[in-house]
Amino acid sequence: MSLDENISSPPEGGAQTIAHHSSGPCPTAGNQVRNDWTREEIAALFELPFDELVFQAATVHRQHHTPGQVQLSTLLSIKTGGCPEDCGYCNQSAGAKSGLKAEKLLDVRTVLQTAAQAKDRGSSRFCMGAAWRNPKDRDMPAIIEMVQGVRQMGMETCMTLGMLTKEQSQMLADAGLDYYNHNIDTSPEHYEKVITTRTFDDRLETLENVRNSGINVCSGGIVGMGETRADRVGFVHALATLPRHPESVPVNALVPVKGTVLGDMLADTPLAKIDDIEFVRTIAVARITMPASMVRLSAGRESMSESTQALCFLAGANSIFTGDKLLTTGNAGDDADEAMFKKLGLVPMEAEPRENQLEAAE
Ligand code: SF4
Numbered sequence: 001m002s003l004d005e006n007i008s009s010p011p012e013g014g015a016q017t018i019a020h021h022s023s024g025p026c027p028t029a030g031n032q033v034r035n036d037w038t039r040e041e042i043a044a045l046f047e048l049p050f051d052e053l054v055f056q057a058a059t060v061h062r063q064h065h066t067p068g069q070v071q072l073s074t075l076l077s078i079k080t081g082g083c084p085e086d087c088g089y090c091n092q093s094a095g096a097k098s099g100l101k102a103e104k105l106l107d108v109r110t111v112l113q114t115a116a117q118a119k120d121r122g123s124s125r126f127c128m129g130a131a132w133r134n135p136k137d138r139d140m141p142a143i144i145e146m147v148q149g150v151r152q153m154g155m156e157t158c159m160t161l162g163m164l165t166k167e168q169s170q171m172l173a174d175a176g177l178d179y180y181n182h183n184i185d186t187s188p189e190h191y192e193k194v195i196t197t198r199t200f201d202d203r204l205e206t207l208e209n210v211r212n213s214g215i216n217v218c219s220g221g222i223v224g225m226g227e228t229r230a231d232r233v234g235f236v237h238a239l240a241t242l243p244r245h246p247e248s249v250p251v252n253a254l255v256p257v258k259g260t261v262l263g264d265m266l267a268d269t270p271l272a273k274i275d276d277i278e279f280v281r282t283i284a285v286a287r288i289t290m291p292a293s294m295v296r297l298s299a300g301r302e303s304m305s306e307s308t309q310a311l312c313f314l315a316g317a318n319s320i321f322t323g324d325k326l327l328t329t330g331n332a333g334d335d336a337d338e339a340m341f342k343k344l345g346l347v348p349m350e351a352e353p354r355e356n357q358l359e360a361a362e
Contacts, residue, residue, distance in 0.1 A: 037240045037289050043233045045285045050277060054315045057284035061316040064291045070341070071125065071294055071319040071349040073158065074118035078146070079105045079130035085162070087185070088194045088261035089222055089254055092131040098259030105130065108142055112149045119155055122348050123322055126150045127158035127181065133198070134163040144175040151176045158218060158248075163198070163206045169213035179248060180210040181218040187234030190227045194262070200238075211244060220250035220296065223282055224274030225262055232282055240289035248319065249286055249293045253279055253300025274300075276308045280315050287316025294319040306340050313346065 045053060061067060082102030083092045091098035115126045128146060135143060143159065150157045158179035159172065172180065184203050185191060191200045211217055221235050239246060253274050256263040266273075279300075286295050296319035297304075297312050304312075322337055341347070 033245065033292050034289075035241055035243060035245070037237060039233055039237050042237050042240070042285060042289060043230070045288055046229060046233060046281055050281070053281060053284045054311065057287040057315045060288050060291045061318070065316075065318055068346055069318065069349045070313065070346050071296075072123045072322045073125040073127050073296070073319065074115075074121075074123040075127040075129060075321050076106075076111065076114050076118075077131070078111055078128045079103065079132065081131055083131035083162075084133050085197045086195060086261075089225060089257075089263070091257040091260050091263070093260070096257075096260045098257055098263075102131075105139060105142060108145045108149065111146045112153075115150045115153060115155060118322075119153055121322065123155065124348065124350060125156040125158055125179070127160065127179075127321075129160045129181075130162070132162040134165075135161045135168060140168065140171055144171065147172065147175040147177045151178075160218075163202060164209050166209045166212070169206075169209040169215065173213040173215050177215050179216045179218045181248075181250070182206050182210065183219055183221050183250065184235070184238055185221040186225060186227055187231040188238060189234055190225070190231040194225055207242070207246075216247040217242075217244075218248035218250065218296075219246040220248075220252070220286075220298070222252040222254050222299070223279060224254035224266075224300070226266065229278075232278075236282070236285050236289055239286070245290040245293050247293055248296060249290055250296040250298040250319075251279075251283055251286060251317075252298040253304070255299050255303070276304065276311075279304075280308065280311045283312045283317050284315035296320065306343065309340065310344055313344065318349070 045056075048056070058067075080103040081092045081100045082094050083090070084094055086093055086095050090096065091100050094102070111128065118126055128150075130139075132139075139161075143161065147157050147159065156178040157176070158181055159177055160181035163182075164172070164180070169180070182203060184200065184207075186194055188200045207217055207219055219239060223232055223235075227235075239249060254262060254266070256266045256273075258264060283295060283297070286293075295317045297309065297317045298321055301309065301320065320337070
């Protein structure tokens with residue numbers, strides 16, 4: 001029996017599966033990318049028996065991506081700390097008492113040297129993050145030089161610089177920026193419990209500016225911030241109903257850092273950590289609802305077992321950050337990843353410049 005036959009003929013007595021089929025079309029029945037997901041449909045996916053959910057996600061994954069290929073990105077903090085925003089999970093907020101020292105914007109040469117090293121280690125995308133509410137006009141020339149320099153090395157470029165105006169988005173697009181990361185973080189309802197200096201709608205506005213300028217969108221969030229299952233449904237729903245899905249969807253597990261609002265609240269509460277199975281469920285639901293997007297395992301990976309990561313890959317995750325550090329928190333490390341890839345038979349994905357991706361989408 002092929003995967004498709006099995007999916008379109010649900011096993012007899014599968015109550016959850018039947019409930020799902022009765023509430024809308026089977027998400028794996030075709031190759032279509034939908035933007036009209038309802039919260040009820042997404043909640044029903046979360047409720048599926050785990051093996052059924054992962055099976056559906058793996059099937060969707062194979063319809064849209066080459067299984068076994070994982071895109072590798074390296075993330076560099078180009079401007080660390082002292083951020084005026086108050087994101088409760090972040091040790092770079094000026095209000096956090098994590099002891100992190102604020103630094104100035106790195107010089108272009110240092111950034112390009114680090115990018116060259118990342119390329120040598122197999123990364124196809126170089127992501128640069130600055131702890132800003134938004135970039136100032138005086139920062140833009142250096143930022144543009146960084147984008148152009150990294151692109152000339154044949155790597156995809158990604159930036160995360162905070163909120164962008166239409167004009168700044170266009171400047172970055174003209175410089176050849178491939179991706180812009182701006183996470184919605186969580187559900188619209190849970191958002192103000194995590195961040196108060198900027199609204200959910202502010203986030204959507206920047207995403208719209210980025211999208212309209214022709215840059216690929218990278219947007220996801222963090223689970224394990226004290227949100228409910230309904231919030232995780234709302235988080236996926238907000239992304240899966242955007243007029244066009246983000247090309248890249250990072251799903252982070254909170255890394256509680258002492259001195260941050262959420263870190264202090266959750267660090268000594270072991271049960272507060274997102275359950276591994278619930279994390280894999282979130283990955284699987286993101287994969288099913290945004291079938292063509294790259295779903296990225298991001299922060300929190302270093303504390304996940306290889307088995308949990310393997311389940312995430314099976315459930316459709318196909319992108320990771322490599323290197324020892326993620327901006328300012330720990331990451332799994334290149335050697336550990338190389339060993340895991342060998343064990344699981346995974347291979348790194350080649351870089352694909354933005355022109356090719358845009359042509360493919362047309
Ligand atoms: S997540 Fe970004 S915007 Fe929020 S405090 Fe940290 S650096 Fe600033």
